[in-house]
Amino acid sequence: MSTKQLRLGKGFSLHPLAAGVVLALCSHNLLAQQADTKEEPAIEVMTVTAQKRVQNLMDVPVAIDSISATDLKETNSVLLGDISDYTPGFTFSKDAVAQASATMRGISSSNISTGGDPSVAIFFDDFYLPRAAQSVMFSDMQRIEILKGPQGTLFGKNAAAGVVNMIPNAPAQDDEAFVKATLGNYNQQRYELMGNKAISDEFAVRLNMMSNKRDSFVDNLYEDYQGEELGNRNHKAARLAALWQPNSSTKVQLSYDYDDMNQGYAPGVGVSPYAYSMNVTDRIVENDVVDGHERRDMDAWSLKISHDFNDEWSGKFISSKRQWEVSGRDDTDGTADKTRYLDTINFEDSDIFYNELQINYQHDKLSYVGGLTYSKENVYQKTSLNITADTIARLTTADINAMLIPALQGAGVPDEMISMMGLPADHLWNPQDWASILSVMAMVDPSVGGLLQQLGAAPFSPELVAAIQATGDLTYQAISAGLGINEIFGPSATGQLWSEDIINTGNFTSIGVYSDVDYQLNEQWGLTAGLRYSKDDKDFSWEIKERSFGAPMNGLTDFLFPLMPQLNASNSWSKWTGRAVAR
Incomplete structure (x- = not known):
């Protein structure tokens, strides 16, 4: 996968060759300054708003993972399902975006009914996202905070298992922009752009856009x-x-x-x-x-x-x-x-x-x-x-098998003989299977035997199979009406x-x-x-x-x-x- 990126700001980035020349010219002075300066490097303090106030991450009494903008860039993540790969104790659906669900420490709410509430509350820019809106695609993010464990005191009923807080970058008093393209296999094409403009000392606007496309990695052979x-x-x-x-x-x-x-x-x-x-x-x-x-x-x-x-x-x-x-x-x-x-x-x-x-x-x-x-x-x-x-006809066939086979077994008919009669039948729209079903029915029901006589065919005979093929839905309709089994209907309904x-x-x-x-x-x-x-x-x-x-x-x-x-x-x-x- 390859990535190309261009960044513009108040101070334009140097071309790599120009940067190398500058470093070479300045290296002597830099080394001299380093020799005289022995200050220890400062420790970066990471702040979060996990408890709805700005705090040092180390002071928050909650199990929390904070994913920075650098982390998102290095992992190439644009959805919560992407960062869940790198966050212990947190998973998020990848395949079903519109019916996604979050799991925190093994706790989730799989029910997608409108009456149910998820166990993990998800917020974007301080605003609560219901289930169907949770899988938003993010770009130009400042950070993402994942709080593990119950958070009902500050976030309410939907935070029984935890909270995910997505924080995008806000407009700033700086002029900056970037354009980014990411290309990969399966025709992966991802394009991002961001522009921030300080219109005056009081007013600033920020725009970001993203398009993410990729072909399927699974072949569907159905023509x-x-x-x-x-x-x-x-x-x-x-x-x-x-x-x-x-x-x-x-x-x-x-x-x-x-x-x-x-x-x-x-x-x-x-x-x-x-x-x-x-x-x-x-x-x-x-x-x-x-x-x-x-x-x-x-x-x-x-x-x-x-x-x-x-x-x-x-x-x-x-x-x-x-x-x-x-x-x-x-x-x-x-x-x-x-x-x-x-x-x-x-x-x-x-x-x-x-x-x-x-x-x-x-x-x-x-x-x-x-x-x-x-x-x-x-x-x-x-x-x-x-x-x-x-499919209904297949399920009806299974129900008929469940009626006829136990009846034959109860009458003392051996399983080998039942198999020779053509049971269990596979699908009643198959003329041979339907002929076997009618033949067994005719053994115990005179009305079915009368139907076969009208067709001029004996039970278990090739003539019965030919008559079924020639009459279409007729035999199905007759049996449905006679036995009161409405789920028996003919093959003319195929595909509906x-x-x-x-x-x-x-x-x-x-x-x-x-x-x-x-x-x-x-x-x-x-x-x-x-x-x-x-x-x-x-x-x-x-x-x-x-x-x-x-x-x-x-x-x-x-x-x-x-x-x-x-x-x-x-x-x-x-x-x-x-x-x-x-x-």
């Missing part, structure tokens, strides 16, 4: 596949921030974030003998998902106002509105066998309005932070499960999709009041104590609908899940959370 290339990447992001400083005590920042993703979903690797290969290292699959894709369109407006009242007291107010649409469709069965077809689609249309008012106090050995948070989230989610009529939709809506309101004090007793000992009150109100609805070829067929419903009319529920939760730390 009739239609959709985005499975496993590829196509992600774009941009951020424009403006900073106004009317005086030395006040800062006002307005920013706009844009994130667009349109790529293929992660390939479905089969783990059954019906898949192309069960060896995942082959990187070859046959996925027949219809319109496989992963898409997200997201933007956000954010306002931050901070003010220093004096040397000890300061305050900050933040407000953000983030909205997004997410859609993902993947191959769930991992095969190209349409009689085993299953795919799932997740669509979500959501927005969140997040606000926080914060007060900070810092004096000598005592520091204090307190604040109020308020968020309002509206969510619509539809999860669709799709199977083909061919049966879909059931699970629809959730939610209106969620959350408020929080927190207060946290840190006191340094002496050089060795310090105490921290905090308290938080949280209250959540949730209005939720749940409904299961059906969209399928089977709608006109009387009684052919509820195949995957029982159909459910819209259910509505409301509830409220409140909680006091505290902490006391001696260090």
Whole structure:
């Protein structure tokens, strides 16, 4: 992989050759100065805002990893899934960007329903990100802080396992810019640019943009596949921030974030003998998902106002509105066998309005932070499960086998004889398999025997197979009506999709009041104590609908899940959370 980078600033970088000449000319003076100067190198102090106030990393009584801009550059990381490779105790989904989940010290929330809250709270520029918005692509970052362990006192209910705090660079009173290109195998193309301009002593703007593309590293051999290339990447992001400083005590920042993703979903690797290969290292699959894709369109407006009242007291107010649409469709069965077809689609249309008012106090050995948070989230989610009529027929075949074989065994028929009768059948749309099923049925049901007589064919005869081939859906319809088994239908429905939709809506309101004090007793000992009150109100609805070829067929419903009319529920939760730390 190769990287080319150009940086411009107030002081332009020297060409490497020119830099070498300057070093050669100045080496004598430099050596002389070094001989006279024996100062010990200064130790860099790394500060973090893990506890919503600026602190020395070594003084924070929390297990924390701070990933700097240099770390991100050296690891070539642009998503949380990238840095999780280098962060012990923290993992983040790489493949499913739109349905990503974070795990901290083995604790995660795998449920992607709108009613659930993740166990790891993720923030970007102080603003909370719900699950579907967490996998933002970052560039021009100052640092990323990962706090391990419960953080409910300062961050609320969603921080049971930990917190991830992404901090982008803010506009500054400097003129600087860079352009960066990263090229790699599988047609990897990543382009970044950043420009910061000080328009006046009071006003500055900063723009950064990134495009990240890569072809799939897995070959899909299914010839009739239609959709985005499975496993590829196509992600774009941009951020424009403006900073106004009317005086030395006040800062006002307005920013706009844009994130667009349109790529293929992660390939479905089969783990059954019906898949192309069960060896995942082959990187070859046959996925027949219809319109496989992963898409997200997201933007956000954010306002931050901070003010220093004096040397000890300061305050900050933040407000953000983030909205997004997410859609993902993947191959769930991992095969190209349409009689085993299953795919799932997740669509979500959501927005969140997040606000926080914060007060900070810092004096000598005592520091204090307190604040109020308020968020309002509206969510619509539809999860669709799709199977083909061919798959339903295969499942129905399995049910028929489960009825006929035990009945024959109970009648004393040996297993060898049952096998000679053609059971278990593989698929009832196969004329030979259907003939075997009808023949066994005719042994115990006179009505089935009468049907075979009308066809002019005896049980277990070649004429019966030919009659089934000649009459299409006729025998299936007759047996379905006679036995009342609505799931028996003919092969004319092949390839048609049966879909059931699970629809959730939610209106969620959350408020929080927190207060946290840190006191340094002496050089060795310090105490921290905090308290938080949280209250959540949730209005939720749940409904299961059906969209399928089977709608006109009387009684052919509820195949995957029982159909459910819209259910509505409301509830409220409140909680006091505290902490006391001696260090």
